[in-house]
Amino acid sequence: MLIVFFIIIVLVLYWYGTRTFHYWKEKGVKHDEPLPFLGNNFKQFIQKASIGMMANEMYKKYPEEKVVGFYRATAPELIIRDPEIAKRILVSDFSSFHARGLNPHRTVVEPLLQNLFFGEGDLWRLLRQRFTFAFSSGKLKAMFPLITKRAEKLKIITEEITGRDFYDARELMARYTTDCIGECGFGINMDSLSEENNQFRRLGKRIFQRNLRDIVCSALKFIFPELAKNLTLLTPELEKSMNKIVHAVLKERDNKPSGRNDFIDLLLEVKQKGNMIGESIEKKNADGVPEIVEMELDDMLLIAQVFLFFGAGFETSSSASSYTLHQLAFNPDCQVKVQEEIDRVLEKYDNKLTYEAVKDMKYLEMAFQEAMRMYPAPGYLIRMCTVPEYTFPELNITVHDGVKMIIPIAAIQTDETYFSNPEQFDPERFRDGAKDNSKKFVYLPFGEGPRACVGARLGMMKSMAGLAAVLQNYSVEPAKCSKLKPDPDPAGIVTEGFVEGLPLKFKKRLR
Numbered sequence: 303m304l305i306v307f308f309i310i311i312v313l314v315l316y317w318y319g320t321r322t323f324h325y326w327k328e329k330g331v332k333h334d335e336p337l338p339f340l341g342n343n344f345k346q347f348i349q350k351a352s353i354g355m356m357a358n359e360m361y362k363k364y365p366e367e368k369v370v371g372f373y374r375a376t377a378p379e380l381i382i383r384d385p386e387i388a389k390r391i392l393v394s395d396f397s398s399f400h401a402r403g404l405n406p407h408r409t410v411v412e413p414l415l416q417n418l419f420f421g422e423g424d425l426w427r428l429l430r431q432r433f434t435f436a437f438s439s440g441k442l443k444a445m446f447p448l449i450t451k452r453a454e455k456l457k458i459i460t461e462e463i464t465g466r467d468f469y470d471a472r473e474l475m476a477r478y479t480t481d482c483i484g485e486c487g488f489g490i491n492m493d494s495l496s497e498e499n500n501q502f503r504r505l506g507k508r509i510f511q512r513n514l515r516d517i518v519c520s521a522l523k524f525i526f527p528e529l530a531k532n533l534t535l536l537t538p539e540l541e542k543s544m545n546k547i548v549h550a551v552l553k554e555r556d557n558k559p560s561g562r563n564d565f566i567d568l569l570l571e572v573k574q575k576g577n578m579i580g581e582s583i584e585k586k587n588a589d590g591v592p593e594i595v596e597m598e599l600d601d602m603l604l605i606a607q608v609f610l611f612f613g614a615g616f617e618t619s620s621s622a623s624s625y626t627l628h629q630l631a632f633n634p635d636c637q638v639k640v641q642e643e644i645d646r647v648l649e650k651y652d653n654k655l656t657y658e659a660v661k662d663m664k665y666l667e668m669a670f671q672e673a674m675r676m677y678p679a680p681g682y683l684i685r686m687c688t689v690p691e692y693t694f695p696e697l698n699i700t701v702h703d704g705v706k707m708i709i710p711i712a713a714i715q716t717d718e719t720y721f722s723n724p725e726q727f728d729p730e731r732f733r734d735g736a737k738d739n740s741k742k743f744v745y746l747p748f749g750e751g752p753r754a755c756v757g758a759r760l761g762m763m764k765s766m767a768g769l770a771a772v773l774q775n776y777s778v779e780p781a782k783c784s785k786l787k788p789d790p791d792p793a794g795i796v797t798e799g800f801v802e803g804l805p806l807k808f809k810k811r812l813r
């Protein structure tokens with residue numbers, strides 16, 4: 303009797319753990335054999351590979367396919383190998399893929415996740431509409447003096463680390479980025495450049511470094527979505543710290559823009575415009591015209607955006623700029639060119655690192671773009687199908703509501719088909735800018751379409767200012783422990799990191 307019972311339990315569990323595995327097979331989409339409950343994602347659940355590493359591995363494994371199937375636990379996902387199909391998802395048929403679907407449940411949304419990056423549907427549409435202006439080049443220009451001030455401080459800390467056997471370039475640029483976010487994002491001078499472990503840097507680290515609780519919670523949410531509904535992806539303490547910091551700043555400003563031109567000012571300006579109103583992307587009237595939707599921009603929503611600007615700007619910028627330093631260390635000819643350009647341009651601008659000066663550093667921009675090609679900090683883009691069903695005309699494959707599309711940009715950008723000699727750092731590829739490659743959808747470090755990075759210009763200008771400040775007075779060289787191809791960190795979530803960081807030797811520049 304007991305045996306029968308046991309067998310039934312096992313069978314039911316087996317059925318539950320494999321219930322979706324016919325999805326790609328029926329459609330004739332190639333994929334690896336999935337495991338019950340875990341799908342193809344075992345290595346990621348146990349932190350042996352990041353989401354980006356898995357997607358990029360699949361890209362390389364099926365060179366003949368335009369798309370490859372994947373099961374994250376039991377949820378089917380599609381890995382896109384073809385730039386034309388990527389274009390459909392990101393741009394031409396965006397209205398069928400307007401969500402990222404990063405919150406495993408589509409109903410319960412944690413307060414801090416109600417932001418531009420994680421937000422879905424009308425919440426996203428209204429926020430994006432309202433916030434796009436906050437990232438205009440006029441606003442960026444007004445903010446730039448705050449950034450240059452931080453870049454000057456970056457020199458001081460670089461001075462402190464010269465002469466050491468090595469220093470993690472990633473850590474150096476993270477300290478600069480944190481400082482910029484403190485200054486531009488929160489309007490508080492956190493002085494992270496002089497005090498190694500302040501509360502702010504810890505908060506930055508905590509957002510991206512997951513502890514056991516976070517790993518277990520997110521795995522559970524994917525494997526048993528129904529049972530794990532009340533577990534939060536973010537640690538509750540994160541919400542508390544964010545609330546505390548932002549409320550303190552808002553109070554200091556009496557809820558009015560202060561004239562500092564930082565993010566808090568921008569948010570307060572945005573808020574003063576009243577409720578967010580716009581056309582719905584989810585609801586249509588009987589005659590097919592989109593409904594008009596309205597939403598209040600309350601304090602919690604504001605805090606969620608601040609949290610995002612912290613998170614989105616932090617890892618991405620510091621990864622991209624430190625990897626640029628890493629490649630310049632291994633390519634001294636390019637480094638000299640960058641430095642000579644910095645001298646030339648700064649001389650023209652009265653030795654001041656202004657917005658215009660940074661914009662004028664063309665070769666530095668090429669080097670930065672080439673670094674982002676070899677190592678795009680978020681290794682993949684993600685979209686979720688938001689219509690009941692969608693058929694890719696060139697494949698005659700139909701996907702359904704909730705199925706996610708993964709575009710593994712790290713693999714695409716290092717594919718020989720699109721970039722000859724892809725392992726070679728060669729800024730000349732971007733001599734005529736990045737447009738050619740972006741148009742072909744083979745170079746997407748900031749994503750594409752209506753959900754592309756809103757902070758691209760800011761991220762780029764801020765990183766370039768930091769690089770220019772360092773390289774004006776210092777040079778980088780590989781240290782004894784530097785590796786040309788550093789080992790990727792399997793624990794990365796949004797961005798891909800390196801296990802041992804990016805150790806480099808910093809020297810005073812010889813002229």
Ligand code: HEM
Nearest residue numbers: 418419611614615618619747748749750753754755757761
């Ligand atoms: C070098 C620095 C940066 C890189 C490489 C980068 C990269 C990206 C990428 C790849 C995406 C996803 C795009 C897509 O799915 O198509 C994204 C989205 C986003 N990024 Fe950035 N980013 C950078 C800096 C910043 C900064 C400084 C901010 C703001 C402070 C920012 C704010 C955002 C936001 C809000 C989104 C979501 C946009 C939406 O869904 O509407 N990023 N970024």
Ligand SMILES: *[C@@H]1O[C@H](CO)[C@@H](O)[C@H](O)[C@H]1NC(C)=O
Nearest residue numbers: 409410411529530531532533
């Ligand atoms: C889960 O959360 C919902 C609403 O957020 C609440 O009503 C319910 O009681 C919670 N369940 C448990 C088991 O905590």
Ligand SMILES: *[C@@H]1O[C@H](CO)[C@@H](O)[C@H](O)[C@H]1NC(C)=O
Nearest residue numbers: 328329693695697698699700
């Ligand atoms: C597309 O696939 C469907 C079902 O899989 C099939 O009935 C139909 O004939 C196919 N159409 C084309 C043009 O191949």
Ligand SMILES: *[C@@H]1O[C@H](CO)[C@@H](O)[C@H](O)[C@H]1NC(C)=O
Nearest residue numbers: 457458461653774775776813
């Ligand atoms: C950096 O180099 C410039 C130009 O040579 C020089 O004027 C400046 O004093 C240097 N700054 C530091 C911190 O060494």
